[in-house]
């Protein structure tokens with residue numbers, strides 16, 4: 001007799017997932033765990049294997065090998081039961097154009113096995129969470145803006161109170177206002193369920209996610225909080241300074257401080273006599289005050305700040321490193337340990 005639930009302390013456990021489409025390996029030995037209540041950003045360049053992984057977790061497609069568990073339930077062995085724990089919003093979510101929002105959600109609730117009064121209660125609840133009440137609930141889906149259509153997709157995924165919700169590109173094609181609205185909606189789910197979001201809009205991911213996992217060419221290449229990943233992939237602090245100094249003057253002013261600064265010219269002197277430099281150091285301690293004190297004695301300063309690497313910088317560094325490691329034949333051996 002097979003145990004129904006294993007690894008129950010995690011919302012999702014993926015162990016060595018592989019998927020091939022014919023001869024093409026879309027994902028290769030992907031392993032990771034998602035804690036209960038965690039919001040995970042799932043990043044990767046086009047074709048990296050994000051949708052493939054999400055579809056396997058959602059029970060829509062079998063893995064070629066490996067195991068996936070949702071709330072302890074094996075997706076391969078008990079797909080219907082696993083699906084009751086997960087709400088999935090696919091990329092380019094296809095919605096019927098000629099149905100009203102509330103009617104569509106009632107229909108979806110019935111398909112998910114909800115009954116009678118439960119349907120009404122749950123549909124009202126998800127419409128409230130996604131701000132689709134009143135006028136919006138009576139609108140024909142085909143007449144909604146893209147942002148509101150995305151909300152309908154999220155409301156659908158929330159029906160049935162799943163413990164895990166997976167969203168594939170929830171903000172794709174939205175304008176900045178709509179992106180903020182969807183971010184706030186995702187933020188409002190914090191603590192209620194585990195959330196996996198794939199997105200290309202990296203600042204959004206950084207704002208809303210507890211942890212980030214980066215996949216490249218079908219393999220996990222990085223996993224951690226944005227802060228951990230900054231330390232791992234870009235362990236250098238960069239100060240941007242705009243000053244009335246030539247490169248040589250800047251070099252001479254920094255040398256006695258002994259922090260091993262490497263100087264790069266960002267912009268040469270402008271008509272007002274100010275040049276901009278990037279000062280890079282491996283010293284990871286706050287140096288802003290010392291720099292202001294010392295440099296201002298030798299030159300005029302217009303601006304000086306610590307330029308923190310963005311998630312986009314981390315993403316570029318992580319994917320670049322995996323390409324380099326692949327070229328040298330050492331990539332893949334690290335893949336297993338990466339996302340634990």
Ligand SMILES: Nc1ncnc2c1ncn2[C@@H]1O[C@H](COP(=O)(O)OP(=O)(O)OP(=O)(O)O)[C@@H](O)[C@H]1O
Nearest residue numbers: 021024026044045046047048049050051052053091
């Ligand atoms: N049904 C399929 N048949 C054959 N190849 C496929 C199929 N689905 C995906 N692929 C290929 O598998 C690889 C991974 O695709 P996947 O859609 O999982 O990537 P992704 O990271 O979601 O990309 P994107 O960000 O562009 O959506 C790609 O090379 C893709 O062309």
